[in-house]
Amino acid sequence: MVQEKHTRGRRSVPDGRKAARHRRKKLGEHDRRHCNSRLGKRVLERFGRVLRGKKSSLILTHDNPDPDALASAAGMAFFYESIANVPSRLAYGGIIGRAENRALVRTLKLPVTPLGRLDLDEFDLLTLVDTQHPAGNHSLPEDRTPQVVIDHHPQRSGDHGVHLALVSDAYGATSSIVTEIIRFADLEPDPMLATALFYGVKSDTQSLVRRSTPADVEAYRWLFSRSDHALLAEIEHPKVPLSYFQAYHTAYQHARIYGSVIMVDLGTVYTPDIVPEIAERLLSLEQVNWSVAIGDYENELYVSVRTNDRRRNAGRQIQSLTRDLGGSAGGHGSMAGAKIPLTERSSEEVITLREKILSRFRGKLGVADETESTLI
Ligand SMILES: [Mn+2]
Numbered sequence: 001m002v003q004e005k006h007t008r009g010r011r012s013v014p015d016g017r018k019a020a021r022h023r024r025k026k027l028g029e030h031d032r033r034h035c036n037s038r039l040g041k042r043v044l045e046r047f048g049r050v051l052r053g054k055k056s057s058l059i060l061t062h063d064n065p066d067p068d069a070l071a072s073a074a075g076m077a078f079f080y081e082s083i084a085n086v087p088s089r090l091a092y093g094g095i096i097g098r099a100e101n102r103a104l105v106r107t108l109k110l111p112v113t114p115l116g117r118l119d120l121d122e123f124d125l126l127t128l129v130d131t132q133h134p135a136g137n138h139s140l141p142e143d144r145t146p147q148v149v150i151d152h153h154p155q156r157s158g159d160h161g162v163h164l165a166l167v168s169d170a171y172g173a174t175s176s177i178v179t180e181i182i183r184f185a186d187l188e189p190d191p192m193l194a195t196a197l198f199y200g201v202k203s204d205t206q207s208l209v210r211r212s213t214p215a216d217v218e219a220y221r222w223l224f225s226r227s228d229h230a231l232l233a234e235i236e237h238p239k240v241p242l243s244y245f246q247a248y249h250t251a252y253q254h255a256r257i258y259g260s261v262i263m264v265d266l267g268t269v270y271t272p273d274i275v276p277e278i279a280e281r282l283l284s285l286e287q288v289n290w291s292v293a294i295g296d297y298e299n300e301l302y303v304s305v306r307t308n309d310r311r312r313n314a315g316r317q318i319q320s321l322t323r324d325l326g327g328s329a330g331g332h333g334s335m336a337g338a339k340i341p342l343t344e345r346s347s348e349e350v351i352t353l354r355e356k357i358l359s360r361f362r363g364k365l366g367v368a369d370e371t372e373s374t375l376i
Pocket residue numbers: 068069130152172173174204
């Protein structure tokens with residue numbers, strides 16, 4: 001039993017040297033010193049072509065950006081500045097709500113601006129990070145096409161007109177892709193940027209425990225020695241507002257368990273990213289394999305789904321369950337989210353919608369006939 005576990009562990013995280021030797025075979029002579037990278041060897045040339053003659057770049061994250069998105073944006077700004085002298089503005093839609101994310105921006109002094117305060121016409125280079133044009137979870141107007149897209153979510157169709165798309169779910173974090181780009185260019189990030197990227201990889205992969213690949217392990221290792229661990233500790237253990245404890249109180253009070261599924265309607269939340277955080281927390285309950293949390297913020301209903309059932313795909317579940325509700329949805333194997341507009345719905349319709357979503361999940365997850373029990 002112990003032996004079997006050991007073998008399985010080794011298979012999922014292959015020996016670094018062996019993996020490097022394997023990759024070295026696939027890459028050309030020129031790239032030998034970057035043998036850990038999975039990017040094509042022409043990636044720098046491709047960036048060179050896109051950046052040629054550009055004066056001003058805008059790097060946009062997905063709405064309500066997480067550390068991976070923010071760090072990736074900062075990393076790309078550093079890359080553009082270093083290889084082509086092109087200055088960037090970093091922008092996001094929605095809000096930076098989670099205490100850790102606010103601490104990341106504050107502590108590392110990331111110069112991010114809400115997209116609404118910027119004039120898109122002032123930029124001749126548009127980059128999307130940690131999202132894709134058709135994903136629908138960012139604030140880039142439909143009629144704008146980014147020239148560059150860097151993302152680790154499953155590839156979406158319809159990304160037409162993009163010059164350079166580095167989209168691969170062979171990475172657990174966009175920060176890992178950005179780190180490879182930086183290494184490819186032989187650049188050395190300062191400790192602030194290294195810390196941001198390190199936290200991006202760490203938080204998106206839950207310290208390499210979930211959804212991590214050898215590429216993430218390599219980025220993590222490389223960034224670890226360059227990070228400022230005192231700053232990192234400040235970011236990871238921030239002070240939180242009173243509303244944070246109130247949100248958890250609501251969650252524990254209203255959570256309902258149906259067999260191996262736990263669900264909660266959080267009502268109106270103080271920040272959208274408390275919804276996935278609570279879904280994540282509830283999944284840690286013994287015997288629970290699925291958690292669903294919903295909550296509204298500024299006339300939008302946020303839905304988060306988490307699972308530790310490796311045979312099922314949370315992203316597919318949420319897409320099939322929310323497709324007809326007029327929102328956008330996306331996600332990976334174990335985590336997914338959706339956002340449904342509530343404007344143009346009466347308060348009665350909103351109540352019905354919330355109940356409908358939760359009951360659809362119960363049906364789809366096969367617990368419609370399970371008796372309901374409370375968490376506390
Ligand atoms: Mn990410």
